Amino acid sequence: MKVFVKGTVQGVGFRPTVYRVANSLGINGYVLNKGSNVEIFLDKREDEFLKALRREIPDNASIDEISLKEEQGKYEGFVILESSEGVKSSLVPPDTATCDECLDEIFDRGNRRYLYPFTNCTNCGARFSLIKDVPYDREKTSMSEFSLCRNCKEEYRDPLNRRFHAQTISCPECGPKYMLYDEEKNAIEGNPIKTFAKFIDDGATGIMKSWGGMHLVCNFEEVGRFREWYRREAKPFAVMMRDLETASEYVYIGEHEEEALRSPQRPVVVLKKSEDKFGVLDGISPGLDTAGIYLPYTALHHIFFHYLKSDGIIMTSANLPGEPMITRNEDAFNLNVDVYLLHNREILNRVDDSVIRFYNDKKFFLRRSRGFVPHKIKVPHRKNVIGVGAEKNVSVSVSTDGELYITQYIGNTSYYPSLEFLASATDHLINLLDIKEISGIGIDLHPRYLTRHFGRDLTERFSAEIFEVQHHWAHAVSLMVDNGVEEPIIALTLDGAGYGTDGSIWGGEILISSFDSFERIGHLEQIPLIGGDAATRDPRRIVFAIFEMLGKNSGYFEEKETDILRNLMKKSPTTSSFGRVLDALSCYLDIGIKRTYDGEPAMRLERYLNAGERKIDFETEVVDDKIVRTLPLFDQLSEYPDKSRKADLAYSFVYALLKKMTEVAIENANANGIRYIGITGGVSYNVPIVKIVEKFVEDGGLEFLTHDQVPNGDGGISIGQNAVAGVRLER
Structure with a gap:
């Protein structure tokens, strides 16, 4: 009997598992990679084999489909055959964090991989970042240039070894190596990782080459100098912490957050700062009550923290402004840091940290x-x-x-x-x-x-x-x-900007969406963007335009500037963007009066939305059956010149605006027999906003949709x- 298995079955120890299961049942036959699937021949006990295989499937593997084909054959024992070409219909797994068994070896003085930063096995390590093609064999990875030593060959060929047919197997004798260089590209003698850790503890800035790219690294105390050098005035940096216990001193970690931090995927997780460490993290994410935290995921990171004294480090993607993360050693030196920790394995596929x-x-x-x-x-x-x-x-x-x-x-x-x-x-x-x-x-x-x-x-x-x-239809879909969901939904598609079908800039939309059409059933009223993109960088211009429309003085500009802006306003593009409304609100409340990175004023506002309550009764209206007005809210806001209540003012304002938008959505859902209302777009990263919309939708007796797997x-x-x-x- 031939068995064909489709799923995540490449580079996860699937064939060795098949081998062990077949041998335990006394089955003769073979297993081989065929394209990106696996082909198995069994001479008996097929049902028992498949039940046992499903029980013992490796952690990183998954089976999507199994098909059987009657075929006779005679084999002595059970063997793993060389891969052959075939249909490519499934992929290698993602890069996954170094497993506990490998970590035990790394810190075992008696093990030949003691403190070796490329330690991995069939259950962990780089995969996607180093593969050229499938079937997943060593010659199709960036490990192809590193020939296996005698000891690694023995492990690779031993069916009882967890490195049996591990394509990226290596050790200090035969594998890649790290080197340390100074700012003049001169090699620095000694243990490269230990020396690099001392440089970072002492205040240096460095580049660390990892699996799918490179990171800029420095300690917390150097964040001011680091920002000035990197020309990132306020953009948040990711922080890698020593371990979960240490991280919990700096941020609040819930059940789901802990699971993600510990997971093989090891993403950066955005977490609320703890009261005790708020000041320490303030320079890392200025003006925000959250910080992006992650834990070591490569053997290198664990070894680095073994030598490092600091609790954590700033660890952000190494790239020139606007360009992708650096992957080549020669390009790293263009960033002009103090010290460079680089290895000699090629990065075939750039992969940034997930957030x-x-x-x-x-x-x-x-x-x-x-x-x-x-x-x-x-x-x-x-x-x-x-x-x-x-x-x-x-x-x-x-x-x-x-x-x-x-x-x-x-x-x-x-x-x-x-x-x-x-x-x-x-x-x-x-x-x-x-x-x-x-x-x-x-x-x-x-x-x-x-x-x-x-x-x-x-x-x-x-x-x-x-x-x-x-753009916003794509968000909704x-x-x-x-x-x-395949039936039509109503989606609040809220973001900064998207090109509308009428040629204007959309961003605060209520859409009835299906897969083959959409209808714009509501949107925020248009507001001028004085100078176009210049208004997104300087939200005072948005506030100025709003107050001009209200016949009031925003107070931000001198008379000469005011005259110029009034003239520009007449020919400026307009937008229905919810993101720009949040920018204007943030600016008016003196929370975020300029933008140094995408979304900054609105992101700074979230801290106040989290803390605020609905203690002020703001009201707005819908005109022409679909336009949700924002100007009346700013008019009412101007009646509170004392901005000391900014958290409650911000929350009450946003609550009133979302209430009216959701009323439009619910009314149309009921009229059209639609049972789902959801939220999507960049604004939907804002948790208090999502909470408000969800409550309105559920109170309206409808089902609420938000994201989980798709950004x-x-x-x-x-x-x-x-x-x-x-x-x-x-x-």
Whole structure:
């Protein structure tokens, strides 16, 4: 009997498990990788074998489908055969954190891998970041240039060893090595990791090369100097803590957060700062009551903390402004830090750290990358389609046979290096899936997005049909895909900006959405953006425009500047953006009066929304049956010149605005027989806002949808584009 297994079965110790199960049952036959699936021949006891296999499946493996084919054959014993070419319909697993068994070896003085930073086994380590192609064999990884020593060969060939057929096996004798360099590119003698740790403890800034890229590193005390050097005035930095116990002294960790921090994926988790350590973390995420924390995930990190005195370190992606994370050693020196800890294994696939925050048990992905790619989700079509995303926080989605795969985080594609990364990541995913034909390409409406040009290039390359998908519709559809909902929903799609079908800038939308069409049933009133993008960088301009419309003085500008702004306002673009309303509110309350990174004023506002209560009765109205007015709220806000109650003012304002938007959504849901109302878009990362909307929806007797696997923000746009294009192709 031949058994064909489809799922995550490459690079996870699946064949060794098959071997052990078959031998325990006295079965003769073979197992081999075939494409990205596994083929097994059994001469007897098939039912017992399959039951035992499901019980003993490795932690990182998953079985999606098993098919059987009657076939006779005669074999002596059970063997693992060399891989062969075949259908590529499943992928290697993501990079996963070093397992406990490997950690025990790393810190065992008697073990030959004592303090070896590339220690791994079939259950852990780098996978996606170092693979060229499937089947997953050593020659198709960046470990191919490191020949196995005698001891590693013995482990690799021993069916009872957990490194049996572990393709990335190595040791200090035969594997990659770390080297330490100073700012002049001179090698520094001694133990590279120990010496690097001392440099960091002593206040140096450094670069540390990891599995899927490089990190900039410094201790907490140097954050001011680090910000000045890196020219990041206030953008939050991720922090790697020594261990969970230490992290719990700095942030509050709930049950779901702890599970994520300990998980093999080891994402950065956004957590609320503790009262005791608030001041220590203030320079790391200025003006926010949260910080992004993660735990060591590579053997290197554990060894580094073995030597380090500090509780934790700033550890953020190493890149030039706007460009992707650095992966090549020669490029690292362009950043001009004090010290460089680099290794000699090539990074084939750049993979940034994943970033999540929790809403109850739901994961809100701010960035879905290391540990979570490649990952597949179901889509309501079976077409080969590519969604190319929007402009920022881009990921690409590729679908085939009813399953959609998402690339790693790409970044801001207005920069050419990121656009090159977009192309290479897309090609790599297409190659891993062995897709030869593409039927459709989904792109954004915005005429200036470079992803549109990339999408059109793909259209010509594959002779595919192109589908323009409005930005907020794509958000709404991504929410449907995330929740497995195929019937129409109403979605509050709230973000900073998206190109509307009328050519204006949308961002505070209420949409009835299905996979093949949408209707804009409500939106916030349009507000001028004086100077266009300049207003997003200086929210005082938004407040000025609002107060001009109200016939009031904002008080931010001198008379000469006021005259200039009034003239600019007449020809400025307008927006219905909820994000810009939050920026204006944050600015008016003196919480965030400038933007030094995307979303900063609104992000600073969340701290006050968390602390505020509805103690002020703000009211607004809906005009023309669909326009939710914001100006009356600012008019009422101006009656409270004493801003000492800013938390309650902020909460009461936002509550009133969301109440009116949700009333529009509920009224339309009832009129159209729709049972789901959800929230999506960049604003839906704001937990207090999500809580308010959820309560209104549930009080209205309807079911509430939010995200869990697909990013809320623009990282999820390609999923919506893909689903729309695929469904339209089928229908």
